[in-house]
Amino acid sequence: MSLIKSISGIRGTIGGAAGNGLTPLDVVKFTSAYATFIRRTTTKNSNTIVVGRDARLSGQMVDGIVTNTLIGMGFDVVNIGMATTPTTELAVTWENACGGIIITASHNPKQWNALKLLNEDGEFLNDAQGKEVLRIADAEDFEYAEVDKLGKVYSNETYMRRHIDAVIALDLVDVEAIRKANFTVAVDAVNSIGGVVIPKLLERLGVKNVIKLYCDPTGNFGHTPEPIPQNLTDIAGLMKSGVADVGFVVDPDVDRLAIIMENGEFFVEEYTLVSVADYVLSHTPGATVSNLSSSRALRDVTQAHGCTYSAAAVGEVNVVTEMKRTDAVIGGEGNGGVIYPALHYGRDALVGVALFLTLLAKSGKTVSELKKGYPQYCIAKNKIELTPGIDVDAILKAMKERYAGEKVTDIDGVKIDFADCWVHLRKSNTEPIIRIYSEAGTMEKAEKLGNDIKAIIEGMAK
Numbered sequence: 001m002s003l004i005k006s007i008s009g010i011r012g013t014i015g016g017a018a019g020n021g022l023t024p025l026d027v028v029k030f031t032s033a034y035a036t037f038i039r040r041t042t043t044k045n046s047n048t049i050v051v052g053r054d055a056r057l058s059g060q061m062v063d064g065i066v067t068n069t070l071i072g073m074g075f076d077v078v079n080i081g082m083a084t085t086p087t088t089e090l091a092v093t094w095e096n097a098c099g100g101i102i103i104t105a106s107h108n109p110k111q112w113n114a115l116k117l118l119n120e121d122g123e124f125l126n127d128a129q130g131k132e133v134l135r136i137a138d139a140e141d142f143e144y145a146e147v148d149k150l151g152k153v154y155s156n157e158t159y160m161r162r163h164i165d166a167v168i169a170l171d172l173v174d175v176e177a178i179r180k181a182n183f184t185v186a187v188d189a190v191n192s193i194g195g196v197v198i199p200k201l202l203e204r205l206g207v208k209n210v211i212k213l214y215c216d217p218t219g220n221f222g223h224t225p226e227p228i229p230q231n232l233t234d235i236a237g238l239m240k241s242g243v244a245d246v247g248f249v250v251d252p253d254v255d256r257l258a259i260i261m262e263n264g265e266f267f268v269e270e271y272t273l274v275s276v277a278d279y280v281l282s283h284t285p286g287a288t289v290s291n292l293s294s295s296r297a298l299r300d301v302t303q304a305h306g307c308t309y310s311a312a313a314v315g316e317v318n319v320v321t322e323m324k325r326t327d328a329v330i331g332g333e334g335n336g337g338v339i340y341p342a343l344h345y346g347r348d349a350l351v352g353v354a355l356f357l358t359l360l361a362k363s364g365k366t367v368s369e370l371k372k373g374y375p376q377y378c379i380a381k382n383k384i385e386l387t388p389g390i391d392v393d394a395i396l397k398a399m400k401e402r403y404a405g406e407k408v409t410d411i412d413g414v415k416i417d418f419a420d421c422w423v424h425l426r427k428s429n430t431e432p433i434i435r436i437y438s439e440a441g442t443m444e445k446a447e448k449l450g451n452d453i454k455a456i457i458e459g460m461a462k
Helices: 024-041 059-072 085-094 127-139 159-168 175-181 194-204 233-240 270-283 296-304 316-326 349-363 367-372 392-402 443-461
Strands: 003-006 009-013 048-053 076-082 099-103 112-118 153-155 184-188 209-213 246-250 257-260 288-291 309-312 330-333 337-339 378-385 407-409 414-417 422-427 433-440
Touching: 003 127, 009 024, 024 059, 024 099, 024 112, 024 127, 048 059, 048 085, 059 076, 059 099, 059 112, 076 085, 085 099, 085 112, 085 159, 085 349, 159 194, 159 349, 175 349, 184 194, 184 233, 194 209, 194 246, 194 349, 209 233, 233 246, 233 257, 246 349, 257 270, 257 349, 270 288, 270 296, 270 330, 270 337, 270 349, 270 367, 288 296, 288 316, 296 309, 309 316, 316 330, 316 337, 337 349, 349 367, 378 443, 392 414, 392 422, 392 443, 422 443, 433 443
Parallel strands: 048 076, 048 099, 076 153, 184 209, 184 246, 288 309, 288 330
Antiparallel strands: 003 009, 009 112, 099 112, 246 257, 330 337, 378 433, 407 414, 414 422, 422 433
16 A cells, blocks of 8 residues: 655555555545645635546545545535546636645556645645645644534536637637548547546537547546556557547546557657647747656757747646746646646646647648657656665765766756757656656667666666
8 A cells, every 4th residue: 555745746545554545534634734724825715625536436435535624624615526637727716716626646547546736726736835735734733613614515517518618719729620620539538537528529629530448437447547558559459440530548637648640659648749839839939848857859849930948847836837937838748748828737638639639630641640740759768666775865966976977957856968868867756766767869779778777776776
């Protein structure tokens, strides 16, 4: 059993002893701490917190505990039911709420769940805010409301429709062009809420032919939910038969978008953001941002448009902070997370689908032809399982010193930029591992770089 406490939220496996998994006691404790933090820091007159969840098997149970704990803390709750992460983010702003909790463990397997914590702007808490919630939880520095001051709960399940309406209304989404293209689209939604919202979005976009795979929101995931190639063999096999123009895959909370080409090959998660950014920049030039572990392809495409690219530390909140600083028109993360400020500052697969289909329709190309037009890079992803004896900080410091002659960035772990490749080493916020991402012009070179660095680190750890 595992319980991981970080600024990314409170994430754990269901069951086990308190403090050694995401048990009901842990849910109460961290929800209470979050409610206390919001009460002390919000600038809104609102007394409302929004709660949404994905389709996980434990979702309804955790939802009930979260909602009733917030009521016990004296907050009113707008419960939006099963909803995507970006829908919940938008609901916070549309409700003029002072915060929100999304009950989802994102790409983790079905035995996991989590509390993702939002501020009054519908954005994730930053590092200092997240640490304050953890401090309050550890100190149990919270106090529940008296009986006459208990909160109330309101149900509002209209936000999926409102989210779709907002995507359709975006200036760069061309419904007529998509309709005329007469696309056939395959969708793999891993039996979570994406299985409802993505087909509804496609219908509104004028797509008449939709092939659904794992679109029943039961929480019994049809495969390991992270949308990476080794988990997506079913939709890849389907696409190889030539039945669809494009395949879309989303994770359980629908903030990541992976694309499968018409020939069954992977567009590659990194190129979701690259392609959408290319389309956006062609109409609205401006700055772009991704994180340090994302492909150089976004930098190259941005510079080709005569615009400026910058990199942020890994994590949506860090990318959003840098996007606001640079007034970026598009940004996100290389895991398929598109952040389009014209709607909101959050990774949003619905926005990604609508903008990509518009690009595809207007280009007159196949998805594989589109891919060939972008700078070609390959990213290899390695990891080292952490044990209590591994001093991560000492290892990262040693690697920084070892490669001092190269361009080294240390705002998030250590990234080493070589002339024609790079490697990024960082401790994960969501799993007990060191992530090793490496990129080069071919997968062979990227994997060799990653394996070489991994071997060096393993030698240090011994």
